[in-house]
Every structure is written in C-alpha cells, then in structure tokens.
Amino acid sequence: MSSKKRLGKILGVNVGDLMRLSADEGNFEVFELEAEVCEFTGKTRKARWVQNPVPELKAILARITKLLSRVHSPDYCHGATPGRSYRSNAQAHVGAQSVATFDLKDFFPSTTSKQVFRFFRKDLECAPDVAGLLTDLCTHKHVLPTGAPSSPILAYWANRGLFETIDRRGKVLQLKLSVYVDDITLSGDAIPRSLADQIEGIVKNHGHKLSGHKTRIFGPGRPKHVTGVVIAGESLRVPHARFRKARAIRIAFDAEKDNRRRALLAAKLCGLLGEAAFLDPRYKRMARDSVKLLAAAKAQLRSRLPRSMAGPRRKRGRSNPRTVETLGSVQLTGQLAPSDAPNDCS
Secondary structure, eight states, X not given: OOOHHHHHHHHTSOHHHHHHHTSSTTSEEEEEEOOEEOTTTOOEEOOEEEEEEOHHHHHHHHHHHHHHTTSOOOTTBOTTOXXXXXXXXXXXXXXXXXEEEEEBTTTTTTSXXXXXXXXXXXXXOOOHHHHHHHHHHHOBTTBOOTTOTTHHHHHHHHTHHHHHHHHHHHHHTTOEEEEETTEEEEEESOOOTTHHHHHHHHHHHTTOOBOGGGOEEEOTTSXXXXXXXEEETTEEEOOHXXXXXXXXXXXXXXXXXXXXXXXXXXXXXXXXXXXXHHHOGGGHHHHHHHHHHHHHHHHHHHXXXXXXXXXXXXXXXXXXXHHHHHHHGGGGSOXXXXXGSOTTOO
C-alpha cells in the first residue's frame, strides 16, 4: 500500500480521522480487572490491565482484522484464523501418544510496535508512513493492547519468526505444532526430555518468556489437556471440572429467589453448556435443556416486571400467564446430577 489516502479509502475513514485516532491519549480506556474468585469453582482469576479502544477506533481495528484474516496462515495457526478455534487446535493432536503444552507469558504486552511495524512494512510491503500509521492505530504505548480486536491476529504475524523457528525444531524432532494465540502445543510419539529447555531458549531468543508453571508434558495413556479441551484416545472431551461448575450453577439457580439473579444464572449455565456441546456432542441434551431453562427464567422475570419495564407484548409466542407457568415448571426439574456427567471426562 503506497499512500495514507489509499489506506483511508480501504478502511472507509478519512486520513484526518485516522491520524487523530492513531494517538494513544484519548483513544483507549485503560483499566484494571481486579482479581476475582469464581463462586462456583473457587479458582482465582488474577488481576490484569486492559487497554480497550474507544468505539470509533475499535470499529477501524475490526476492519483491519477482517482484512488481515484474508492473508493465508500456516496449518499450525488456529488463533484468529477463520474456520479454526481452540477446538481445532486440540483436534490437531488427537491420536498423538505424547503432548507438550507451553504458554507465552504476557504475550500482547511483550509484542512491540517495532515488531508490528516490521510486519506491515516488510511482509505486507506498505510504504513506511502507511506502516507507521497502521502501527500507531494497532498499538498502545508501543505494545499490543489487550482489548483490541486486532491484537490476536497481529500477535501471530508480528511473531511469525518465533513460531516458524519452533515449527522447524518440531519437524526435526518429528513433532506436530499447533498455535492458539499464546498457547503452543507439540505432539508426537515421544517428547524428548530436553524439549522444554529447547522451546524456552527459542522463546527467549525472540524476546519472550514462558509461563513456566503452565508447561505440561502428557505421556502415553493419559488424558491430554490442550487449550481447555481434553483429548481422550481418539476423541475430544469436556474437562470434568466444567461439568462440576455447571452443576454448581444449577444448584445456585434452584436455591435463588430473586428472578433477575435467576435469569443471570440461567444465562451463565446456557453459555457454559452450549460451549460444552460444541466440544462434545454428548452435552447437546443438557445444552438444549439449558436453553429452555433460560427461556423460562426470562419469562418469569418479565411476568413480574411492571408493564412499563416489561416492554411491548408479543402477538405470538409464550406471553400469556398460563404459558409462563408451564415454562416455569422447567426450572424445577432436570437437576444436573453427578451421574449425568459423561464418565470418561478428566
């Protein structure tokens, strides 16, 4: 791309607005997500800083992301790639005897504007001023912002040299690589004892660090955990911890008296079981039941709201009191019991 004017035309934004939005100040909301303990699992999510672009800038970054998604990526790349996901990332290692997983520490904050500029300038062959403007739009304080839609795909392309080096090393060791944003997985018939040290050295040479406590080696005959999915033999399974969380949410739902809180719990359960069904078809029945539960909770909430807050009545569908009562009965049946869980989840 040879000019800023051409860039503005492609993005549908005039150059003046692009220049204004390329500044750090005033174009990002920066805040800290405090550490939080999940009430259903007891796990603690550590505190982290978020740099969230303002809506006008976020729309432009989403457009840039869409354009970058058209660039062909290697088979091992599963993050921010159309048609691929954390599920396909795990699927790539089904049947492997041994699996090793690694996590890049603070991946976005460790990816610099210099690396992003090099991608736009060298790989996409943008003019220097265009590459500079794109870099300024896509970075905050000279690194990738954690809340920008463009950061996952740029994290790969800006660090392509790192992943290509790991891929080459993997092929020498007869190991298959997959990458899902900051998660690196290698699998094969056997994992060399020196692999962790080799990967750590490669990562350091490219300016990054591993989260050492997240490095895991899974040998033959063991369930293998890859990007939140369990590989059990030739199949993908949902971690049993996710079923326990769903059961805890359902118990909380049944004990809750406040209708608004019940609707929120039902939505949380619906999302959790819907994701489980995406991974493992054995959860489809539970996912369908959770959709009915959510509909019932919403109907019960609407029936108790003042007319002015409940919104316009629908001419069709479940809106009469009798139907609400029938739907409400769904909430009192179909408890998730331990025996409902697929018995080979780990």
